[in-house]
Amino acid sequence: MPLAARTGGLTALAGALLAGSLSTAPAPTPGNPAPPLTGPRAEASALPGLDPDAPKADPAAVAARLGGALADPILGDPAALVVDALTGQVLVTRRATTPTAPASTIKIATATAALTALDPDTTLTTRAVYLPPAGGSATTPGGTLWLVGGGDPTLTASTGPAGYPPAARLSDLARQVRDTGITAVGTVIGDGTAYSGPTTAPGWRDGYVSDGNVTPVSALEVDAGRSAPGAGGPRTPTPDAAAAGAFAAALGAVGVPVGTVAIGRADPAAREVGSVHSPTIAVLVERMLTDSDNDLAESLGRQVAIARGLPATFDGASQGVLGALRDAGIPTEGAVLRDTSGLSIDNRIAPATLVAALRTAVMPGHPALRTVLSGLPVAGFTGTLGDRYGAADTSPAAGVVRAKTGSLRIVTSLAGVVTDADGRLLLFGLFAPVEEQGLTKMALDRVAAALASCGCPAAASPPTRAARPGSSAPPLPQG
Template identity: 80%
Template sequence: MPLGARAGGLTALAGALLAGSLSPGPAAPPGGASPAPPGVRAEASALPGLDPDAPKADPAAVAARLLGPLSDPVLGGPATLVVDALTGQVLLANRPTEPTAPASTVKIATATAALTTLDPDARLRTRAVYLPPASAPPAATAGSPAATTGSAAVPGRAPLAPGGTLWLVGAGDPTLTAATGAAGYPPAARLSDLAEQVRKAGITAVGAVVGDGTAYEGPGMAPGWRDGYVTDGNVTPVSALSVDAGRATPGAAGPRSLTPDAAAAAAFRTALTAAGVSVGSVSTGRADAAAREVGSVQSPPIPVLVERMLTDSDNDLAESLGRQVAIARGLPASFDGATRGVLGALRDAGIPTDGASLRDTSGLSIDNRIAPVTLVAALRTAALPGHPALRTVLSGLPVAGFTGTLGDRYGPGDTSPGAGVVRAKTGSLRIVTSLAGMVTDSDGRLLLFGLFAPVEEQGLTKMALDRVAAALASCGCPPAGAGLPSAGPPAPPGG
């Protein structure tokens, strides 16, 4: 079934919501969640599927279960949408089509766009290109038969003349690392490997190393970004060339580099020196078209990058993937091109984007606006059969109490029913605290949800949202009267 047809159910749902024809059932006294016994740790559930035989949740019962948690005053009256993943039935809705600040939950949109637009086997390739000094004889040009291979000269071949310029040309891989040992998971491209390739090409000295991050264009900071994002370590200014996402050392916390391309060039000099290549000056600029490639390293494939972006809420990866979508769609590799590309890809997938206005693809901008129905529709598109590449959207979501940005949440107490069961993307800015994802309820029914509280994140706010998701996880929520058919609205066509 075509992707647009599969997503059509929730598109129709969005239209019905706009018309005001769908609403949650009447509220009833809230039900309580049952926390896990003290000392008992839940296990992380497998990635859930759709079980058509699992009992359907009833809108009135869901509203009753969530009324108490959603009424917590610290949440400020959150925009909310809960739907049945299989049928698309609306189980609870409060301002679901009103564009709202999403914070990092917008990474669900970025992930969906990347996986529907980019080749799943594609990798971001960082290159080293070399232009020998003008005085070098033609036979000594890098890549020619006269070049040496390895650290020793080959009999009958002339070594390369020292000097010349070596460019480090970025393609947008923020996972490129200066680490010399194991580069973590997923395995990242290493500068040390690239430096060894340069040495094996017969280059023993260069007059200059130049960092080229010009594959991306426009400003490095988006409208609505706080000045402290870089110094606080949230993100580095967007460039096609960065090493360890602008961190001073692999895995370091704290401030990022304000000039990631220059920092990458300096790190490459260090790697070249360790490989036995002497280096003169270090600068930044566009590579000469006449320079020849002498080495390259590659990122993990796109789905792995998407999964890491979601689990760790990696802002640098989100901005880079947005630009890759823009390039693939013939748009500028800038903030404007990336946001247009992501929203265009969602529309092409049949996902409603009415009212959406984005300034970045990471969610850091306070000026971003997107409706809850858009992000829930993206999740449902990933959950429905027929488009397996989008399963990465779901597998990349942090697991409550276990992985990523939910790893330290849903411990003992009233949020424990969600541990190992809730999978959701987190978001936080000074104007919003958000959570969007999926949960299998106690009857085995897969539910999708989006929660957007118009308040600044703090410990109490996060815990309050977690109580909502935990209450949903503990909800069997059958209709009043065991065995009676659901009183909720029928499933929209296309589901």
């Protein structure tokens, strides 16, 4: 269900960010280092609310607070944007309207598009369709059974706990086939043709599949192309064939022997004999963001393309995501996407676009987009931020910062939300044009921690109110 076009101030904000017409804060300087950060590690808390009574942050004070951390030579010359979530005031900006390589922070755009173009309660369906042998009946041994993928990378061969429940399981589908009276199958064929075009994108490194970063894109894959449920290591280069083999094994386990395995498009005359369903789109989006799941990102991008009448290809998905952002009132000038996972080094998008997407999720009126916020990893606790923010100089941000990470050989990035020491909700995007390594991530985390511990009120604001580790403000308004 597409969201209605955004109105009034938020559209004006996003447009002004990209047009550069908002007043901006002075650029941070190396001579203004942030004071040392100390304090106990926080407990994870609910996303704080938009408190209009919290002291507004002063742009000059915020710029001074972040200046030393942003000037760390290990970050190169990072692009940065910090915005007040409630008012939209730009507090810090450095090349925020210039398209840059986002890496996996582009998943914020993919998530926003998926929740804009698709019903969040929709599920992805994997079907089994059967054609009896010539001259035989529906229960005559033999015949051909197709496993038809619907784009669900969470489909699993596991028979125990796996993934986000309720996971779609080949074992359940195999039992459904058996229960229709089919006692033996001549051939199982994997059909991943709901997605088309190249299976890898321009700008992808040759080793992404063998290194285990992503599976070649297909509408049919099992356990995200892994060799076994929960396994690590390389992904299969032929996910549809691997899925067909796994389904044949599942059929054998329930007493339905299979002769051969192949891949191909299902015969239109075949009848459905079973189906299983993924978790909802909302759950898939949340999982994609928390775990930075590339397979889910590419599949969700293609689902957006299909919903918008575009080809289920890399190009169609990229066009669909940018179109859905524009439908949500988020300007995309200068954006060029080659994929929807962020793995391509050829992707370019303005930091202001991603921050505007976050603000769309924060502001009232778009409850479906709250999943974008709940899916962001929590510093020090979940997902790709679970092992970060434990050091003394970053611990003030633990449990306070929620952000999407990104890393490629040309960029290390972080974009998300944070509540400062005065209880003011801020949005930020940080994009360092350097390859990720441990020191790079720590340097970005110090910027986020400086922002989290900033007591930087404007002169006209109420007195500063100290934040309490583990405390939380009321949830963001819905409606």
